[in-house]
Amino acid sequence: xxxxxxIPKITAQDRAxxxxxxxxxxxxxxxxxxxxVLDREHExxxxxxxxxxxxxxxxxxxxxxxxxxLLQKTDTQLETLEQLVSTIEFSLVxxxxxxGLKQGNEVLKEIHKQMxxxxxxxxxxxxxEAQAYQREIDEMLTTTLTxxxxxxxxxELRALQAEQEPxxxxxxxxxxxxxxxxxxxxxxxxxxxxxxxxxxxLEA
Amino acid sequence: MARLTPTGYLLxxxxxxxxxxxxxxxxxxxxxxxxxxxxxxxxxxxxxxLFFIRIEDAETTGGxxxxxxxxxxxxxxxxxxxxSSLLATLVAKNLAVYEPPKQTRxxxxxxxxxxxxxxxxxxxxxxxxxxxxxLTFYEIEDPPVPSPLSGIPTALLRKAIASLSKTGRAQxxxxxxxxxxxxxxxxxx
Numbered sequence: 499x500x501x502x503x504x505i506p507k508i509t510a511q512d513r514a515x516x517x518x519x520x521x522x523x524x525x526x527x528x529x530x531x532x533x534x535v536l537d538r539e540h541e542x543x544x545x546x547x548x549x550x551x552x553x554x555x556x557x558x559x560x561x562x563x564x565x566x567x568l569l570q571k572t573d574t575q576l577e578t579l580e581q582l583v584s585t586i587e588f589s590l591v592x593x594x595x596x597x598g599l600k601q602g603n604e605v606l607k608e609i610h611k612q613m614x615x616x617x618x619x620x621x622x623x624x625x626x627e628a629q630a631y632q633r634e635i636d637e638m639l640t641t642t643l644t645x646x647x648x649x650x651x652x653x654e655l656r657a658l659q660a661e662q663e664p665x666x667x668x669x670x671x672x673x674x675x676x677x678x679x680x681x682x683x684x685x686x687x688x689x690x691x692x693x694x695x696x697x698x699x700l701e702a
Numbered sequence: 703m704a705r706l707t708p709t710g711y712l713l714x715x716x717x718x719x720x721x722x723x724x725x726x727x728x729x730x731x732x733x734x735x736x737x738x739x740x741x742x743x744x745x746x747x748x749x750x751x752l753f754f755i756r757i758e759d760a761e762t763t764g765g766x767x768x769x770x771x772x773x774x775x776x777x778x779x780x781x782x783x784x785x786s787s788l789l790a791t792l793v794a795k796n797l798a799v800y801e802p803p804k805q806t807r808x809x810x811x812x813x814x815x816x817x818x819x820x821x822x823x824x825x826x827x828x829x830x831x832x833x834x835x836x837l838t839f840y841e842i843e844d845p846p847v848p849s850p851l852s853g854i855p856t857a858l859l860r861k862a863i864a865s866l867s868k869t870g871r872a873q874x875x876x877x878x879x880x881x882x883x884x885x886x887x888x889x890x891x
Contacts, residue, residue, distance in 0.1 A: 508875050512884070515836045520880040523840040587835065 511590070518583050525576045529569060536565045707769040711749045714742065717770075723778040725787070739788050744797060746770050748813040753855050754801070756808040760785040801857050810857055819862035822850050824871060827885045836875065836882045 543558035705713045716722050716738055726732040743755065752766050759767040760782045772779040780788075789809050792798035801810035814822070823842065826849050827833050843854055851859075863883050866872035871888040874881060 508873070512836055512875060513877055516838065516875055516877045516880070516882040519836060519838045519841065519882065520877060523838050523880070527840070 511586075515583065515586055518579060518586070522576065522579045522583065525572055525579065529572050529576070532565050532569045532572070536562055536569070539565065709750060709769065711746055711769065713770070714738070717742070717773060718776060720776050720778050723773070723780055723784075725784050736788065736791050740792055740795070740797065742770060743788070743792070744811060744813045747811045751853060753810055753853070753858065754808055755789070755811060757782050757785055757789070758807070801855075810855060816858065816861035817865045819854070819858060820866040820872075823859075823862050824866060824885060826851055828887070833885050833887050836884050838880060838882045840880075842883075
């Protein structure tokens with residue numbers, strides 16, 4: 499059973515945290531004690547008032563007020579202590595995060611050693627060369643083929659063109675008129691607006 | 703006629719029978735009686751989360767055990783001597799220990815065994831995200847948020863931690879004026 503090996507050693511930091519937490523517990527217990535005294539003084543004051551002894555009641559209330567101020571002071575101290583405890587715990591977390599980053603970084607470096615830039619460039623070059631070589635071979639093969647079939651392909655193309663020509667004959671457009679079109683009445687209409695326009699221009 | 707107590711505990715019907723409260727001369731009947739009493743004591747302790755039972759609970763009134771050790775309606779109660787023998791039976795069956803040790807007037811009840819308490823402690827620490835942090839005993843016994851472990855006596859807590867450390871899941875840290883424990887994840891197998 500190698501179970502005991504998984505328990506980490508107790509470091510000085512752990513002891514420091516434990517001390518802080520123990521102090522915090524002491525403060526909490528002190529607060530509880532003060533609270534009980536407070537409540538008791540309150541009861542005493544009530545009892546004294548009921549018995550009609552106002553001066554004793556005032557004394558009890560004054561004691562209670564003092565206890566309350568003590569309680570408040572302990573509260574602030576408790577807050578400071580708890581802040582310190584959580585800061586320490588947080589910094590421990592940060593340390594482990596940093597440790598994780600460092601380890602990840604080292605793993606990455608190892609991988610990069612195997613995969614350096616020069617070898618990648620060489621690999622890419624060789625791949626490009628191989629591809630070009632392959633293309634050459636392809637072209638050679640295709641040229642040998644088309645020497646035989648190029649003639650028949652051209653014949654087919656001409657036959658198809660002949661078939662299509664009647665369907666796609668150029669559109670016959672009307673010829674451009676050579677003389678002016680003959681119109682009679684519209685002349686007067688055209689003439690009048692021109693005169694009106696002329697008049698308007700002069701008057702301005 | 704099982705009776706319901708003010709704290710909401712259902713007493714078995716045998717509790718309303720007068721002979722239940724007296725030690726019987728016949729060994730067989732006495733054995734049955736003792737068996738019933740031990741079961742009743744543990745079950746009540748579990749219901750009210752009481753950890754200790756003392757001889758003085760039979761001697762005086764006003765304690766936590768009055769509902770069980772007394773039955774006013776039939777005017778019967780458990781005598782201190784009877785309670786003493788019941789405590790001895792509990793200790794013999796490993797359902798309690800004399801605590802503080804080396805005396806016979808008060809026992810710490812194991813209505814949950816220390817191993818089970820260890821598991822409860824581990825589960826609570828896991829669910830509140832407190833694994834791998836230092837915890838003080840006071841923090842566990844009296845947490846600001848009530849937990850299944852609230853009010854556990856230090857002696858029982860120590861036993862629970864001991865059982866956890868056997869499976870490598872707890873580590874006690876001693877300091878100048880107190881003790882702490884650190885819990886680790888693990889299945890305890």
